[in-house]
Amino acid sequence: MTRCRLCGSAALVSVVDLGATPPCESFLAADRLDEPEPTYPLHLRVCTDCWLAQIPPLITPEETFKEYAYFSSYSTSWVEHARTFVADAVRRVGLGPDAFVVEVASNDGYLLKHVVDRGIRCLGIEPSVNVGAAARDAGVPTLTEFLSPDTGAAVRAEHGPANLVVANNVYAHIPDVVGFTRGLRALVADDGWVSIEVQHLLTLIEENQYDTIYHEHFQYYTVAAAIRALASGGLALVDVELLPTHGGSIRLWARPAEVAGEPARRVADVLDREKAAGLQELSGYTEFSTRVAKVRRDLLKFLVEAAERGETVVGYGAPGKGNTLLNHCGVRPDLLAYTVDRNPYKHGRFTPGTRIPILPPERIAADKPDYVLVLPWNLRAELVEQLSYVHDWGGRLVFPIPELSVVEAASREVTA
Missing domain, CATH: 3.40.50.720 (NAD(P)-binding Rossmann-like Domain)
Structure with a gap:
């Protein structure tokens, strides 16, 4: 890796080198035990211009997600987390019977099933064939596709703009940050909302959570880096929540830049915490x-x-x-x-x-x-x-x- 995938800077500095490992979700069948496994370097670096932490995009999302081993519904706490989120989002965004909700990387329908239960029109966009099929079997409308600006525009043309676009635990999984963010903007209504949950680099560093660094996680976000990533696609951060999920995550509430207005006080508070932890200078990464x-x-x-x-x-x-x-x-x-x-x-x-x-x-x-x-x-x-x-x-x-x-x-x- 020679340049930052977000800002294009060449100012990348090593944070931790974990050697070379196989893709973390490539579980082996018994008849493959005598076959060689490909391994790829797992080396986290940070851009000292925009402070996006990242690994080289050595594995494509198509390789990882065509058939995926992770089904969200097998975690009881995660299903409850999704149910609570939907209830809160209905109130926050004011989702009524005529609303439309899209979830990107919707997995097996663990979240949208709560939207379906409320009688709200929805669509999941899930690239993995096997888990997308499980979602459809559960009654959740699901499109098997990766999100891109073209995909977002096609969904909008067929179904209309989304009042709420949800992207939980996917913003780290895509090497084309700018293209994906533009896809989110294509989906969301001009006065709509985007909610993104992603692991917080602050807790990853503070709590030593290095095992969450793996090949399908291409980047790791501070709020400061997320603001720049959102802006690359025409979105602006309006609020942030600190969550306990995945050892410490951030929920980013964004809107189209034209209607976003001033961000909530919590955004400045988290930015101050990140700065105090040294995450906008190299001192926060050296140990x-x-x-x-x-x-x-x-x-x-x-x-x-x-x-x-x-x-x-x-x-x-x-x-x-x-x-x-x-x-x-x-x-x-x-x-x-x-x-x-x-x-x-x-x-x-x-x-x-x-x-x-x-x-x-x-x-x-x-x-x-x-x-x-x-x-x-x-x-x-x-x-x-x-x-x-x-x-x-x-x-x-x-x-x-x-x-x-x-x-x-x-x-x-x-x-x-």
């Missing part, structure tokens, strides 16, 4: 790689010492972030016997690179391991409750991020 290295050492030490004591460690979850962590740490089945996942699509497959078997969740209760390494740590509250049965035989939960912690009982933790 990140050192803290990342400590996560790797601590997790490997724990796994090796457990193995030497004859204790069993298995995983819970097979998220994309988990594959960044496992590959960076060099964890193999001798240290993590298997992991489990609620998504049947992943059962019988193996994690990319590390070749760890993925089994149904019931296997944990059958085997009664000493430790369960929780890979989707962002769902901590949900999973501590779901996995409470592990304590019945004296098992403990292990969380690797932001630092290694072992949950010995429901009310007590030990931090490494």
Whole structure:
């Protein structure tokens, strides 16, 4: 990578180099275990002109999303998050029976089903064939397509302008930031609203969430960088919310620049926080790689010492972030016997690179391991409750991020 994909600057500086890994969602079928896997550098850099953090676009979205392993509806908390958002958005935007809502990267209809239930006309735009089919089966109208300015214009011509366009957890997934943003503008009505949720670079850095760096996440946003990205497509930020999702996200409320007006006070407040954290100068990035290295050492030490004591460690979850962590740490089945996942699509497959078997969740209760390494740590509250049965035989939960912690009982933790 030689130039910033947002502003074109050549002033890119290394933040952390995680080596080379396979694509994080390329789970292996058993008959592919003897085949080679392609790996790609995973090197995060930041542009010191616009402060967009980014990795090289080595994998195209078409390669990643033609068939996708992630189904949003398998996370109970995420479905509830979507339901709450729809209820709040109906009030905020004033969505009535004649309104039209479009969600980009609508996945399996986890969010728009709440719009359908309210009798509001809607459309999902989802590039993955398999999850888009699941959405249609659930009664959510879904177009199988990537968003571009042309796609946005075609949808607008056929269905009319959208009063609300939702783009949750997709703004990081597209290498053409400017083209995608122009696509959002093509979809939204001239007096409409755009709501974008994306992980906040501030919490990624502060909470050591380096495992959320993977090839399908092409960029990582501060509010300062998001303002510039939105402007590239004719949108202006009018408000921002700080969310706990994915370890810390921002919800960006934007409107066409012509009607946006002055932003809410919260925008200035978050910009001040980012500036205080040093994210508009290099000082905020320099120690990140050192803290990342400590996560790797601590997790490997724990796994090796457990193995030497004859204790069993298995995983819970097979998220994309988990594959960044496992590959960076060099964890193999001798240290993590298997992991489990609620998504049947992943059962019988193996994690990319590390070749760890993925089994149904019931296997944990059958085997009664000493430790369960929780890979989707962002769902901590949900999973501590779901996995409470592990304590019945004296098992403990292990969380690797932001630092290694072992949950010995429901009310007590030990931090490494």
